[in-house]
Amino acid sequence: MIRPSLRSLGLTAFASILAMTTALGHVQVMAAPVEIKAAPVSELVKAVNIPYSAFTLKNGLRVIVHTDRKAPVVAVSVWYNVGSKHEPKGKTGFAHLFEHLMFNGSENASGDFFEPLQQVGATDFNGTTWFDRTNYFETVPTPALDVALFLESDRMGHLLGAVTQEKLDNQRGVVQNEKRQGDNQPYGLVEYAQLEGLLPEGHPYHHSTIGSMADLDSASLEDVKNWFRASYGPNNAVLVLAGDIDEATAKAKVEKWFGDIPKGAAVAPVKVDIPTLSARKDMVMKDRVAQTRLYRYWAVPGLDSADRIPLDMAAGVLGGLSSSRLDNILVRDEQLAVRVSAELQTFAQLSFFEISVDVKPGVDAEVVSKRLDAIVADYIAKGPTADEVARVATRHIASTINGLESVGGFSGKATQLAEGALYLNDPEAYKKELDAFATTSPAQVTRAMGKWLTRPVFAISVVPGPRDAYKEAGSAGGQRAGITSGPALYLDAAEADAIAAGAPLTAVDRSQLPPVGDITNIDFPAVETITLSNGVKVHFARRTAVPVVRLSLSFNAGHASDGKGRLGVHSLMLAAMDEGTKTLSDVEIAEAQERLGASITLSGSMDRTVVGLSALSANLDPSLDLLADIVKNPSFDEKAVTRVRNQRLAAIAQELTQPQAIASRTLSSAIFGVDHPYGRPSSGNGTADVVSTLSPADLSAFHDAWIRPDKLEIFVVGDTTLADIKAKLETRFGQWKAPATAAGQKSFTSAIPLATPRIILVNRPQSPQSVIYAGEVLKASGMDDLLTLTQANEVLGGSFLSRINMDLRETKGWSYGVRSAINRYENQVPFMVIAPVQADRTGDSITALRTQMAEFLGAKGVTPEELKLTINGSVRELAGSFETSEAVLGQIRSDALYKRPFDYIETVAGKLGGLDAKALDSSARNLIQPDKLVWVVVGDKEKVLPQLTGLGLPIEVVDAPK
Known part of the structure; x- marks a missing residue:
């Protein structure tokens, strides 16, 4: 996949922690704000440290090791000095295309790399390509480290024999659908115009990383093999191991697995100028x-x-x-x-x-x-x-x-070092x-x-306006500046063999994947519960890896609290809550968070409203003061509400131009009914006709009904103690009294419409891709034990290796990614399928999805191999799933919502170990009825409608909302 840059070292650490401004001193709280004396900036900067050791193999592979024993996991991150800026004329998109191929099996590890990684319980595993580099990363349980190193070394040094024309053709299709998926979004063509207009032709950064359709179409098998020979030598890579490992262990393992890989030719340096336009340049683009x-x-x-x-x-x-x-x-x-x-x-x-x-x-x-x-x-x-x-x-x-709380992933310590x-x-x-x-x-x-x-x-x-003509193919432009074709960029087979012949070999058995040692069950942090004076429950888990405290005020409200004909009041109220209190303006609130290094977020799911706080431990008191003021004393000023209402109306209008949002809105109302609390947009934005009429008084009344202590539960994870946080919360929230007005009540009495299988085609002209959503309401609630059903769904569509994703993406190449989901709403559970596909395969894709589901729920249930893969992955990934306080906080909140004990996650491994294929099949067959699915297709009617007429389902055609 292409991933936007992590602002390459732009994630920064301790600068100045400033004391609160006098404006914050006016916050209405039960106790005076605690004065925080700012530590000297120089001391704070020195306090940030990622200790590491480093060594280099004879073949040039640079290795960096960081030890962090807080969790039994190791992050493996391999960064290659090759990206789209290294691509020569006519080869745009090669770096990204090859990233995809690198996941499709190597000479000694046939099959998709996601399979063994899922088997061993890897988390945060992916690969990304950008202008400057390609990287591959995964975090694995410590006993599975050898498997990860085997895989990374095998694709670095033993790949070419596994790259076939079939794999190339398939991944070319996947990448082209990834391109269509991005291009299909509103403003999706701007990047191409930006690069074309800002940089001269031939500049290394002139073309997008995804490349052109024409260059992707023209890529030959020998082209991509030459790209590997020229780019993926160990001397052009950095390997970082971070986590539950030390230098001695790392040296032995890395030498074992990577020592036999021959040194490659160095990637030629790229000369990059910073161009200056001769004069201001203006361009107007039309788009939907x-x-x-x-x-x-x-x-x-x-x-x-x-x-x-x-x-x-x-x-x-x-x-x-x-x-x-x-x-x-x-x-x-x-x-x-x-x-x-x-x-x-x-x-x-x-x-x-x-x-x-x-x-x-x-x-x-x-x-x-x-x-x-x-x-x-x-x-x-x-x-x-x-x-x-x-x-x-x-x-x-x-x-x-x-970011530094994680050892790997997109922003952890391994990324900083690499x-x-x-x-x-x-x-x-x-x-x-x-x-x-x-x-x-x-x-x-x-x-x-x-x-x-x-x-x-x-x-x-x-x-x-109507989008300018969309071109699926086009010239890649001129020769890339600073890059030389021929031997400096590409090696032919003879040159590669010559390099390999001179490399020392290390005897290592690659006939099978290394065994995985015993992986211990998750040791979830202890959760302690206390009750404030007014009856509000507080649940606390201590985590001290970083000096941060995370807190969630969870109110029993959510998007479902919008009453009939009031869609959007909850969301607008949340948007306005931090736009001013009785003592602070919107600007003062924003500046206070910035000075404290705090982040206060207001969000809603279908069933809950959450006001979150992430605070530096040193500034916890004034951060809590600010949080309490926002929650208890919003002013809902007329001017601020008018501005926020206009922003929300604009957001709704934007939502109605996004194909996924259109599909989601259409499906929710179709399967739940427009009057049901769950039959509304999952974004919570509501409808323009309602939002345009909401007044400050409406928002204040809604706040009084729902944002109150008798609907509140508090969750805290981080670098503090129970006694300390209890005292702080008692001061800010323990004396909070509910208003005299009645508390809000959610109503789920609206009948869910009888399932009427059909296709709803939403006409969105000029769409290079169709977005398919399908769904039904299951006879289950979120309070039920859904563990078995979710494991069955992993096989069907819940993971990368699921049947429907492997079929439409990896086998057919019609989509960048397909999935199915069990949306665990508190009172009712919908089953959904989501499949963005190339427009000319819309009908075929629906046929394929219906066939896959019918077979899975019929004669071709869960196989022994699928059972082993799914259960092993779900059990083994527990070790790395709760490395961060944010993950712990999310689990605690889920446990409270679904009325589970707080040690629930420690029982999951045992529950999963007792499941068999029959149990998974029975759960899925009892609840999922594919013949009752409602299908929504958002696409170009002229291209799509002829493909749907022979599918045997009634078709409703509607225009895209405006």
Whole structure:
């Protein structure tokens, strides 16, 4: 898969922790805020450390080892110095295509790599490609480390014999469907225009990582094999092992598994210039979007430039903070826009400074465009304040601390070490970055902006209208600058054999996967429960890996609390809650969070409303003060509610342009009925006709009915003690009394309509892909024991290796990914199938899905192999599933919702071990009835309707909502 950059070392750690401002001192709480004395910035930066050791094999493989014993897991992360910037003319998309092929089996491990990884209980396993690199990663239980190293080494050194024309053709189809899936989204074609207009033809960053359809179509088997020979040598890779391992163990294992791989040719360095446009460039694109979106782009330096961090901070002040310049001016004050952002998208040798603004419906886009340019010009000329720079720096604290709680994945310690080693030849590059964030001054930010952002800008406006002609194939452009074709890039078979002949070999048995040692059951942290004076229950689990406390205030409300004809009141109330209290303005609330390094989130599921807090332990008291004020004292000011209502109306309009959202909305109402609490959009955004009428009084009344102590349960996980958190919560919430008004009540009396199997075709012209949703309401509730059913669904469609995904993605190549899901709502459980497919295979895909489900629920139930794979994976992954406090918090909340004991997860392995294929088959067959499914297809009627007429189901054709 393609994954946007993790802002390559842009996750930063301890900068300045600032004391609360005087504004926060006005928060209405039962006790005075605790004064936090800021520690010196220099000490905080020094406190961030990822100890490591490093060694290099004779074949050039660089290995980095970090020991972290908090969980019995090891993160394995392999980063290759090859990405789309290395692709020559006519080979765009090769790096990403080959990433897919690297999962399809090697010479000594035939079959999909996801199978053995799932068998051993791997978590966080994936592969990604971007301009500068390709990486593969997984976190495995410690006893399964040899399996992971076997797999990574086998595809590094023993792959070519397993790459076949059949696999190439299949994965080419998967990648092309991944491209269609991205292109099918609103604004989905902007990246192509950005790269084309900002960078000259032949520039290494000029083409998108996904590549062109034409180049993908033309890729031959020898082409991709040559790509491997030239790019995947051990001397072009960095391997990081982080977690339950030490250097001595790592050395022995890495030498064993990787020592026999011959050194390859070095990837040729790529020369990258930072281009400057000769003059401002403006471009207008049409797309099926709800609002005009304005973009501004500049090409600026990459990771190794001293200007990179000042530019990153400049973007944060301009449009990255909740209280950013653009938010305060365009969204809050002048209300010309409904959404703004600014960011520095950082790569190794080049970055993109990007601004985007969604114009408020009804406002002249040209007016907003001129105002945007004026704000940016004024900001560049005058620069940020010291307080703004400090808030941006502090915001990075939470990002890094939360990331460093994981050893692997997308943002853990392995990623920090690998990025520094690959891009800057320094695993500790993050420390230099921290110093820079802590010491960068407003003057440095201003100088960097003056140097780079006063150059001509590339401006794109995407306006509503029929999308410009979509091209599924096109020329890849000219020769890539700085890349030489021939031997410097590609090795022929003879050259590769010559290199291999000179390499020392290590005797290692690759005839079968290594055995997996005993994996102990999950040791879930103890959960303690206390009750506050007003009866509110508090559940606490102590975790001290990072100095963070996570807290959830869970109210028995959720989207289902919207009454009949009131769809959207819950969501709008949540959106307005943190937009002002009786003593703090919306800006003051945003700035207070930024100064504290705290994050307060307000969200809803179907059954619960959650106000979450992530706080640095050192700033827990004032963070709780702020949280309590937002929850108990929202002002619902007329001006703020008007602004938030307009933003929500814009979000609803945007939702109605997104194919997945259209399908979800259509299916929910079809299977539950429009009057049922679950027959509404799962986003919770509601409907425009209702939201447009909601007043501050409506939101205040809803708050009084649902956000109250008699509907509250509190969950806390993190770096504190029960006694300490009890005292803090008693002060803020223990004396909270419910209002005199009656508490809200949810009603589930609306009858669910009789299942009427049919196809609802939602016409969305110019769609290169069809989005298929199918569903039915099961005779089950979320309170039932659904463990057996969910395991059966893993086989059918719940995992990558499931039947329907392997059929439509891996066998047929018609989709980037297909799944089925058991949505565990509290009172009723729907079963759903989700399948985005290429438009010309819509009818065939529905036929294939119906066949797979009929066979699974009929004569071809769970096989012994599927049972072993599913049960082994579900049991063994427990060891790595609760590495973070966020995961622990989520499990505790689920246990409370479904009335399970808090040690439930420790009993799961035993329950799973007692299941057999008959049990899984029986559970699925008793509940899932595929002949009662309602099918929703969002696609181009002209392409799709002829494919549906022969499927034997009634067809309703409706226009896409507007």
